Amino acid sequence: MQGEQLAVFRGQDGQAYVVDAYCPHLGASLAAGGRVVGNCIECPFHGWQFQGEDGKCTRIPYAEKVPDFASIRTWPSCEVNGMLLVWYHREGVGPTWAVPEQREVATQEWVFRGQTKHLVDAHIEEIPENAADAAHLDFLHGTAILGGSDLRYSKSRLWEFMKHRWKGEWCPEPEPNEHCSQLLLLHSTSIFGKHIPALDLKVSVRQVGPALVFLILEHAFLGRGIILQSVTPLEPLLQKVVHTIYYQKNMPAVIPKFLLRAECLQFERDITIWNNKQYLPKPLLVKEDSSIQRHRRWYGQFYSQKGTGLPAQEGLDW
Known part of the structure; x- marks a missing residue:
């Protein structure tokens, strides 16, 4: 809009x-x-x-x-999870689905602990497509968070003692929630090659519609919370991305603030890529990239059939 x-x-x-x-x-x-x-x-x-x-x-x-x-x-608009959301349809069709309420936020079991805002110079589809791009996780996000977001230094030997490992599997949801998709991310950390179970983190990611993401964080002793990600197009290739964290109110505020900072450091690594890449409607994919093709088919439902933005699909059979 x-x-x-x-x-x-x-x-x-x-x-x-x-x-x-x-x-x-x-x-x-x-x-x-x-x-x-x-x-x-x-x-x-x-x-x-x-x-x-x-x-x-x-x-x-x-x-x-x-x-x-x-x-x-x-x-048409709704207030949910501390956000005011506006429904937009190119042909003027009214809302066909509702944004789910996160119970813990509504009951204030989880409370506001911080927010970040980023501008991304990219096609709007690039951002959610990351969920289906499993191959980039260990390569781009495997080096220590301490290495920062500047890709010139993130792979410095100084930080080789610490490695992050990510396991994720993306899939669309069936009817009546075909406008949603799921990603389960399991994060583990090793220091000098030794796995540190205390740093394991489970992230359940649910995308609702084209530009709203629920990231539920679960840690063995640091508790539970949620990061809400929203993407708002400002121009054809300029998106405003907001991350808002709500966390267990019985946990010290420093914990969710650290988690939000860590997530945004990783997100800024993606921004460096997005700000300098091209959107390819017909990318060169290998069979291990099949989830990217599936994601593009799923995301295609959010384009107007009368518009010009529907991305082309490319096969993987060769």
Whole structure:
């Protein structure tokens, strides 16, 4: 939904509403100086008021009558897991699935412990496709987190004493959740070649739709929590990625903050690749890359059939 300008406000009823930013009268921005009046947003230019629920204009201070056709566009949205999410469909189709609520976040068993934001210069599909690219895990993310995210130094001999190992298997979910996919990641660490069980980590990853990911973290004695990843397209090849962590409130805050920092260091290694690579609609794949092809078929459901962005598929049989 790049190029769309939206205004977001919370009405007197406590409901969050998302509407087009510009007043249809003379184009003033409701998001810059607009005022909430009841469940309406008031234009700062002439005081026209629009309902958040259906966008209808309910008041024009200087007019005897409000035209029946006076309204602004409203956008389907939901508040879940501490996020306000907006539904967008190129053909204007309404929501066909709902974002699941994470029980521990809703009940505040897990509490907010931090957030990071990154800009990525890449095709939007590159980011979720990582889940199906098992081959890159040990190669790009195998060296010690202490090696940082600068790929010129991450494989330095200084950090060879410590290695990360990743095992992951990606698969799409069946109906009625065909818009979701699953990845189970098992992480282990060895120091001087010796496996350290205390550092083992299980990450259950669930992608919901094209740009929302739930990463549930489970550690033997450091507890459980979740990192929520959202990807918002700002331009065709510019994505804003936000990571938000919620963690067991009985655990010291330093633990989830460290886990979030570690995850983002690894993510920044991917960003270095994404920011400097090309998106190939017909990549050269080998049979061991079959999950990438499966992921592209699965992700293809989120492209408009009337659009031009549907990626081409390439076979692996040769």
